[in-house]
Amino acid sequence: MTMFNFRSPVLAPVAACVCAIFAVSAQAQVMDELEIRQDGNNAIVEIRFVTPIQYSRALIARSGDQVQVFYRVLPRRETISLDASERRLPGGGEIPSFIVRDVSAADALPTSVNRKLVVRLGAFAKFRVRAGRTNRSIELVLTGLGGSVPAAVAASVKTRPAIATVDTTVTPTSQANADVEAQAAALLATAQSAYDGGNYDAATTSLNQLLNLPPNQSSRRAQELAGLARLNAGDKARAAAEFDVFLKLYPQGADSDRVRQLLTSLPAPGQSAQEPVKEAAAATSVTTGSVSMFYYGGASDTRTQEFQDSPLGGLPILQSETNLSATDQKQLQTNVDLNWRYRDTEKDMRFVFRDALTRDYLKGTDKNRLNALYFDYRSLTLGGNVRVGRQSPTGGGVMSRFDGVQAGYAFQPKWKVNAVVGKPTDDLLDTRRMFYGVSVDAEALTKSLSGSLYLIENRIDGTTDRRGLGTELRYFSGPVSVSGQFDYDTVLRAVNIAAVQGNWQFTEATAVNAMLDRRITPMVALGNVLFFQDPTLSQAKRIDELLGVTPIETLQDQAKAITAYQNQFRVGGTHTLSTNWQTGADFSLTSIDAVKPVASLSYPGQAATGNLWGVSAQLIGTNLYSARDTHVFNVSLLGGPSYHGTLLSYNNLSSLGDKWQLEPSLKYYTQSSPDGGANDIWTLGLRATYRVRNQLSLESELTYERSDARGATTVAGPGALSSAARTNYYFGARYEF
Structure with missing residues (x-):
C-alpha cells in the first residue's frame, strides 16, 4: 500500500509535520517503536515505550519463535491509552522478522497497569529477554546474530574509535582467548568474502566488529583490510586514517611496507580528499x-x-x-x-x-487521537539529530507528550548535549503553556554507569509553571541493570520524583526485580491551583486571572499544599524449577500521603490512604x-x-x-x-x-x-x-x- 508519494526525501515529511503540528489532542499508547542495533556479536531488538515501565519476566516457547514479556507501567503524569497496539520489525540476513503486540495481562484487575508483550518471530532464533538500558525499554538479545544487522544500522550504532583513541602499546595477541579467536576468525572470513565480492560496506561492518574485540591473531589482517575496503569504496580520507592506525600498531613487516606505499597517494589522515568520494553504499528507503x-x-x-x-x-x-x-x-x-x-552512510x-x-x-x-506525527533526522557523520512534530518524551525532564522540537549534538565520544522546546498536547482550561530545556547525556561515566543532567522551564500564561532540575542515572553490567531519577523544582522548592528500579539475573534460573518510587501526584506545578479555587468566588480559567487578586508567592504555596506524595515499593522474582515449570512471586506496598486543609482555598484536605498492600504467587508452565x-x-x-x-x-x-x-x-x-x-x-x-x-x-x-x-x-x-x-x-x- 502506498499512502504518500515523497518527491523529496526530506521536504515532504517536514511539510506534513509543520502543517499539523498543533492539530488535535493526543493520548499515547504504551508501546512506541522497535529499533535494532548491534552489540558485539549479538543483535539487540529494543522495544521502546512512551512512559517508564518495569520489566518483570519472560516466557519463551520451546519453538524459539514466540515469547511473552510481562511488565508494569510505572506512575506517570500523562494519560496513557491501554488499548492494544502492534509494531513490526522486518528481518534481514539471519535475523527473523518480529511482530510485537502489547496487550493487558489477562490475570490483571481491570484498573491494573500490568501488561504483556506477545512477540512472534518469523523463524526460530536463540535469544533471551532483559531489561533495557533505560526504564523506557525492554531488549531481546539475539545470540550470535550481530553480523546480520543491516550494514547501515550497524555502522550508525557501532563505530570504531578515531585514531587518537588507539592504544599503540598493546601487544595484539597477548589478551585473546579461544572464544575471541574463533569469533574474530569467523568475522574476518565474512569480511574477506564480502570484500572479494565487491560489497565493501558489508566488509567494513564485519571488520569494525572484529576490531572492537580484544586484540587477537586476526587483528593485523583486519586493520589492513579495513583500509583497503575504504579505499575501494572511494573513501580516501577514511582509508588513510585506517592505514595510519595500521602503521602505528604494526610498523614492521611486508604488509607494513605495502600500506606505507599506499599512503603516499592518499591525503594526510584527518584531511579530505580532493576528488569526489563516491557513495559507499546504496541508499535504502522503506515504508x-x-x-x-x-x-x-x-x-x-x-x-x-x-x-x-x-x-x-x-x-x-x-x-x-x-x-x-x-x-x-x-x-x-x-x-x-x-x-x-x-x-x-x-x-x-x-x-x-x-x-x-x-x-x-x-x-x-x-474523537480523534493523534499519537505521533514527527520527522526525525540523524547525521551519522556529524553526530547530530533533530526531531520535529508530535512526539513522546525521551527524558530531559519532559514529562508528557508534546508538539515541538528536540535536537542533540555529540560534542565528544559518549557525550551529548540536547535542547527541547514545545507545547504539551493536553489542554489546561484556557491557559497558554509551553516549555524549553537543556540536558547533557553521558553514555560512559564509567564502564557500566551512564546518565543525564537536565534543566527545564515550564511556562503558563507567561509565568513559571515549574522549573525542574534533575538527573537520570543508569547502571548496566551483565546481569544487573539499575535506573534512577531525581527531579527537584527550584522555584516551588519541592522534590517531584525520587525513584529507583532494578533487575538482577541472580543465576540462570533466578531473576529478581525491585522498585522504590516516591513522587508528587500530580506533579507540583503552579497550574494545579486552577482546580482548587474557592467555590464561593468566580472560577478563573487562567493563571493571570488569579495573579490579579493573589500574590504569586501565595499561589506557589497553595500549589505545594494541595498536592500529595504517592509512595510505591515493589519486589518480585521468578525461579525456574524445570524445563517446563517456573514460579514467580511479587510484593507491593502503596500509599498516598495526607493533604492538609488549605483555609485560603476553602479546601478541606484529604486523608492519607494508609498502606495498600498486595502479595501474589504464580506457577508458570510452558x-x-x-x-x-x-x-x-x-x-x-x-x-x-x-x-x-x-x-x-x-x-x-x-x-x-x-x-x-x-x-x-x-x-x-x-x-x-x-x-x-x-x-x-x-x-x-x-x-x-x-x-x-x-x-x-x-x-x-x-x-x-x-x-x-x-x-x-x-x-x-x-x-x-x-x-x-x-x-x-x-x-x-x-x-x-
Whole structure:
C-alpha cells in the first residue's frame, strides 16, 4: 500500500509535520517503536515505550519463535491509552522478522497497569529477554546474530574509535582467548568474502566488529583490510586514517611496507580528499505500517434487592427489587500507523504518523487521537539529530507528550548535549503553556554507569509553571541493570520524583526485580491551583486571572499544599524449577500521603490512604502439550484499611499451527470490608487471533463478568444485594504493509 508519494526525501515529511503540528489532542499508547542495533556479536531488538515501565519476566516457547514479556507501567503524569497496539520489525540476513503486540495481562484487575508483550518471530532464533538500558525499554538479545544487522544500522550504532583513541602499546595477541579467536576468525572470513565480492560496506561492518574485540591473531589482517575496503569504496580520507592506525600498531613487516606505499597517494589522515568520494553504499528507503478497524461492544444486566429487618422475627424481608438492562458500549475504532525511513552512510531519516479515530454510537460523537506525527533526522557523520512534530518524551525532564522540537549534538565520544522546546498536547482550561530545556547525556561515566543532567522551564500564561532540575542515572553490567531519577523544582522548592528500579539475573534460573518510587501526584506545578479555587468566588480559567487578586508567592504555596506524595515499593522474582515449570512471586506496598486543609482555598484536605498492600504467587508452565503453549496460575492477596481481597486467575496462550492463537482466561475476585460490604466477581474471557495471511489478521475478544455485591450493614438491616452480568467484546481486522 502506498499512502504518500515523497518527491523529496526530506521536504515532504517536514511539510506534513509543520502543517499539523498543533492539530488535535493526543493520548499515547504504551508501546512506541522497535529499533535494532548491534552489540558485539549479538543483535539487540529494543522495544521502546512512551512512559517508564518495569520489566518483570519472560516466557519463551520451546519453538524459539514466540515469547511473552510481562511488565508494569510505572506512575506517570500523562494519560496513557491501554488499548492494544502492534509494531513490526522486518528481518534481514539471519535475523527473523518480529511482530510485537502489547496487550493487558489477562490475570490483571481491570484498573491494573500490568501488561504483556506477545512477540512472534518469523523463524526460530536463540535469544533471551532483559531489561533495557533505560526504564523506557525492554531488549531481546539475539545470540550470535550481530553480523546480520543491516550494514547501515550497524555502522550508525557501532563505530570504531578515531585514531587518537588507539592504544599503540598493546601487544595484539597477548589478551585473546579461544572464544575471541574463533569469533574474530569467523568475522574476518565474512569480511574477506564480502570484500572479494565487491560489497565493501558489508566488509567494513564485519571488520569494525572484529576490531572492537580484544586484540587477537586476526587483528593485523583486519586493520589492513579495513583500509583497503575504504579505499575501494572511494573513501580516501577514511582509508588513510585506517592505514595510519595500521602503521602505528604494526610498523614492521611486508604488509607494513605495502600500506606505507599506499599512503603516499592518499591525503594526510584527518584531511579530505580532493576528488569526489563516491557513495559507499546504496541508499535504502522503506515504508511500513498498519491499518486496523475494531468494533467494541458491551451490555450489562443489573438486579438490585433492598432489605429491611422485620419488626417481628428480626429476619430481613425484601422491600423492593429492580432489574436494569443496558447497552453501555458501542464504539468503532480505526487506527493508522505509518513509518517511513531513509538511510544511507551519512544520515538516517524517519517520518512517523500514528492516529486513532473513535466513533461512539451511544453518544453520537467522534474523537480523534493523534499519537505521533514527527520527522526525525540523524547525521551519522556529524553526530547530530533533530526531531520535529508530535512526539513522546525521551527524558530531559519532559514529562508528557508534546508538539515541538528536540535536537542533540555529540560534542565528544559518549557525550551529548540536547535542547527541547514545545507545547504539551493536553489542554489546561484556557491557559497558554509551553516549555524549553537543556540536558547533557553521558553514555560512559564509567564502564557500566551512564546518565543525564537536565534543566527545564515550564511556562503558563507567561509565568513559571515549574522549573525542574534533575538527573537520570543508569547502571548496566551483565546481569544487573539499575535506573534512577531525581527531579527537584527550584522555584516551588519541592522534590517531584525520587525513584529507583532494578533487575538482577541472580543465576540462570533466578531473576529478581525491585522498585522504590516516591513522587508528587500530580506533579507540583503552579497550574494545579486552577482546580482548587474557592467555590464561593468566580472560577478563573487562567493563571493571570488569579495573579490579579493573589500574590504569586501565595499561589506557589497553595500549589505545594494541595498536592500529595504517592509512595510505591515493589519486589518480585521468578525461579525456574524445570524445563517446563517456573514460579514467580511479587510484593507491593502503596500509599498516598495526607493533604492538609488549605483555609485560603476553602479546601478541606484529604486523608492519607494508609498502606495498600498486595502479595501474589504464580506457577508458570510452558510447552506442556505443544511447542508454543504457556499457562499462568496466579493467587493474589490484597488489602488496606478499608478492604481485603483475594484474586485467583488462570491464563493460557496456545498457538494452533501458524494461523490461530488463542488466549482463554478465568478469574475470580472476592472482596470484603469492615462495614459488612462484600463483592464477588467471576470473569471468563477468550481472545483469538487468526492470521489470514502474513499481512492480514482477524482479532476478537469476548469477556463475560458476573458480580454479586452486598452493601454495608445499616441500622435498618443488612445492606442491599445486587447482582450484575456484563458482556464485553471486540472484533476487527489489522492489515500490515
